[in-house]
Amino acid sequence: xxxxxxxxxxxxxxxxxxxxxxxxxxxxxxxxxxxxxxxxxxxxxxxxxxxxxxxxxxxxxxxxxxxxxxxxxxxxxxxxxxxxxxxxxxxxxxxxxxxxxxxxxxxxxxxxxxxxxxxxxxxxxxxxxxxxxxxxxxxxxxxxxxxxxxxxxxxxxxxxxxxxxxxxxxxxxxxxxxxxxxxxxxxxxxxxxxxxxxxxxxxxxxxxxxxxxxxxxxxxxxxxxxxxxxxxxxxxxxxxxxxxxxxxxxxxxxxxxxxxxxxxxxxxxxxxxxxxxxxxxxxxxxxxxxxxxxxxxxxxxxxxxxxxxxxxxxxxxxxxxxxxxxxxxxxxxxxxxxxxxxxxxxxxxxxxxxxxxxxxxxxxxxxxxxxxxxxxxxxxxxxxxxxxxxxxxxxxxxxxxxxxxxxxxxxxxxxxxx
DNA sequence: TCTGGGGTCCTAGGACCC
DNA sequence: TCTGGGGTCCTAGGACCC
Numbered sequence: 001x002x003x004x005x006x007x008x009x010x011x012x013x014x015x016x017x018x019x020x021x022x023x024x025x026x027x028x029x030x031x032x033x034x035x036x037x038x039x040x041x042x043x044x045x046x047x048x049x050x051x052x053x054x055x056x057x058x059x060x061x062x063x064x065x066x067x068x069x070x071x072x073x074x075x076x077x078x079x080x081x082x083x084x085x086x087x088x089x090x091x092x093x094x095x096x097x098x099x100x101x102x103x104x105x106x107x108x109x110x111x112x113x114x115x116x117x118x119x120x121x122x123x124x125x126x127x128x129x130x131x132x133x134x135x136x137x138x139x140x141x142x143x144x145x146x147x148x149x150x151x152x153x154x155x156x157x158x159x160x161x162x163x164x165x166x167x168x169x170x171x172x173x174x175x176x177x178x179x180x181x182x183x184x185x186x187x188x189x190x191x192x193x194x195x196x197x198x199x200x201x202x203x204x205x206x207x208x209x210x211x212x213x214x215x216x217x218x219x220x221x222x223x224x225x226x227x228x229x230x231x232x233x234x235x236x237x238x239x240x241x242x243x244x245x246x247x248x249x250x251x252x253x254x255x256x257x258x259x260x261x262x263x264x265x266x267x268x269x270x271x272x273x274x275x276x277x278x279x280x281x282x283x284x285x286x287x288x289x290x291x292x293x294x295x296x297x298x299x300x301x302x303x304x305x306x307x308x309x310x311x312x313x314x315x316x317x318x319x320x321x322x323x324x325x326x327x328x329x330x331x332x333x334x335x336x337x338x339x340x341x342x343x344x345x346x347x348x349x350x351x352x353x354x355x356x357x358x359x360x361x362x363x364x365x366x367x368x369x370x371x372x373x374x375x376x377x378x379x380x381x382x383x384x385x386x387x388x389x390x391x392x393x394x395x396x397x398x399x400x401x402x403x404x405x406x407x408x409x410x411x412x413x414x415x416x417x418x
Numbered sequence: 419t420c421t422g423g424g425g426t427c428c429t430a431g432g433a434c435c436c
Numbered sequence: 437t438c439t440g441g442g443g444t445c446c447t448a449g450g451a452c453c454c
Contacts, residue, residue, distance in 0.1 A: 014454095043420040051422080064454095069420050111454045195452050227428070228451075258423060297447095305421075311447065345423090 005119040005129050006244060008151040008159035009136065011095060012168035014113035015039040015052040017146040018091040019081050024145070036060055037079035040068050045262040046342070051083055055168065088112060094144055103136055108244045116156055118244040133171040141169065157240035158183075160192060179238045184211025193232055201225060210236050252289055257282045258345025259402045264303050265341040268333070273398045275328045276321075276390065278346040281401060283321040284377055286348055290355065292317035293348035296324055298331040301343035309345075310335040317352050320369040321376075324348060 011017060016039050020032035036057040041047030048068040060075040072078055092112045099115055100107045106118035119129055126132035133150040141147050147169035151162025154176060161183055162174040174182050189199045191210050201224055207213050213221070214236035221229035234240065257278045265271050275298070286293055297311030310331045318324060328346050379388050389400035 041422060046420070047422055048420045049422055065421085067419060067421055113454080193452060197451060253426065256424070260422065307449085309448065313446070343422090347425095 002120075004154055005123060006153060006156055006159040007117040007119050007129075007133060007136075008110075008156065008163040009095075009099065009115045009117060009140075010149045010151070010160075010163045011091075011113040012147045012149060013052050013054055014091075014146075015083060015088060016054050016081075018088055019084060020054075021091075021145040022084070022087055023081075032079060032081065035079060036062075036075045036077060037081065038062065038068075038071060039083050040071070040080045042082065043068055046260050091144070091146070095140060095148075098140055098143065099136065102139065103132070106244055106246060108247050114160075116159065116244045119152075130171060130173065137169065137171060155238070155240040156242055156244065157192060157235055158238050161190075164190070174238075176238055179214075180211070183238065184209060184214060184236075186210050188213060191232060191235055193228070193235060198225065198228065198232065252291075252351070254347055254349035255282055255285050255289070255293075256345060256347030257402075258299065258343060258347075260301075260343045261341065261398075263397075265344070268336070270396070270398065271332060271336065271341060271344065272329050273392060273396055274344050274402070275332060275346055276325050276392070277398055277400055277402045278344065279321055279325040279328055280389075282346050282348055283319060283324050283373065284380070286324075286351075287319050287354070287373060287377060289351075290353065291351035292319045292354040293324070294350035294352065295348065296327045296331065297347045297349075298328050298335060299343075299345040299347070300332070300335060300341055303340040303342045305342070306339070307343075308335060313350070317350075317354075319354050319373070320366065321373055322369055323366070 013033070016037060017033060019039055020037075024031060033054050034056065035054065036059075037054045038057055039051045041049055041051065050062060050064050050066050050068065050071050053062045053064060053071075057071075057075065057078060060078075062071045062074050062078070068080060071080075089112070092109075095113075096107065096109055096115055099117055104117050104119060104122050106121070108116040110116055119126075119132065122132070123129065126135075129152055133152055137148055137150055149163045149165075149167050149169070150171045151159040151164070152171065152173045152175075153159045153162055158174045158176070158179075162172040165172040165174075165182070172182075186209060188194055188202050188207055188209055191213070194202070202208075202213060205224070207216060213233060216233065218230055218233045221233050223229075225232065259274070259278065261274060265274065294317045295311060295313050297309055299307065299309040301307045312327060312331055314327065324346070332344075376388050385401050393400040
């Protein structure tokens with residue numbers, strides 16, 4: 001294989017920029033990006049954390065994931081706006097369309113605000129990839145109103161590392177010969193796939209920079225980081241052979257829905273109702289994907305932030321809301337010891353196609369269930385999620401649909417590896 | 419402490435079978 | 437059984453990403 005040229009394109013402070021652009025378009029005179037501001041959840045419903053910060057907010061030391069209280073302590077004048085996920089989906093798609101339509105057929109969406117682009121076959125058209133990257137960057141800024149960073153290199157890992165260098169509105173390269181000067185001096189935490197636990201283990205062994213890791217003995221790193229050690233050692237040395245793959249229909253491995261409940265749940269019935277609300281969206285997405293699932297799992301987080309989960313393999317794969325809900329409730333009853341519950345989750349996985357005539361082996365009731373689910377799905381598709389819901393939710397204090405406010409339409413998913 | 423939600427992958431331990 | 441070893445499956449938990 002010849003030398004490839006890979007771009008990584010990353011929207012700067014994506015949620016915040018996108019909300020800022022929308023506000024400007026609605027006649028607002030203040031550009032949120034120019035002042036300390038964040039996109040954050042609502043503390044009233046116990047969702048009060050920082051999702052994205054503006055660059056001026058970053059200067060106050062505000063970090064993604066911290067509570068709004070902490071952020072406000074650092075900057076009392078901080079402007080806080082709520083997230084708007086359907087807006088973000090639109091921006092994400094418009095962003096990807098420009099890349100795909102104008103620059104290369106080989107584009108991979110990596111997350112809601114990141115794309116990889118294989119520029120290799122475009123070289124003859126543009127000659128200079130750096131100039132082409134500036135063209136892309138400027139076109140997105142001029143047409144969509146938000147800035148991006150573009151990283152350029154010979155593989156995805158290096159391109160991604162390059163796009164993180166200096167922000168916003170920049171093009172950077174980390175070609176292999178630039179690794180020692182541009183990547184090795186960076187703190188170890190900056191390396192892709194080195195999170196809190198890994199950096200702690202590395203730092204305790206005096207590995208402080210990416211260069212330190214690159215020069216360490218890979219066998220020694222494997223002793224305490226197992227296979228993950230070899231992965232990050234390769235990344236520190238700029239080694240990555242993964243390909244940019246067009247993502248039509250990514251292979252989904254699991255579908256889940258979880259939520260922090262605005263109040264502590266202390267009784268079984270309410271818990272079961274929350275599980276139903278979570279299962280409704282999980283099962284509908286499962287059916288829309290055309291799958292049946294063989295594994296159901298339930299997770300709990302208590303008011304004291306203790307987490308645990310319980311799962312079960314089932315004999316025949318299912319996609320019915322009621323069937324999944326029933327198993328989720330059984331799992332919950334086996335798992336719950338009576339502590340006040342802060343957070344609940346339902347997840348299904350181990351999929352197989354749902355189009356087979358296996359229906360005949362189900363009991364009559366089950367066939368009816370599937371017909372009912374299909375009907376409800378299509379009503380909700382036409383008239384909205386709230387158009388039909390179970391009477392058990394009335395006056396229960398539990399919303400009929402909760403968790404991932406995602407407008408859906410196929411949420412772009414990344415794998416944890418490149 | 420006003421501490422989110424969506425994912426993927428890996429590992430360890432126990433059950434079970436030969 | 438105070439027995440050994442290896443393979444596979446299952447479950448729970450933890451690590452990482454955005």
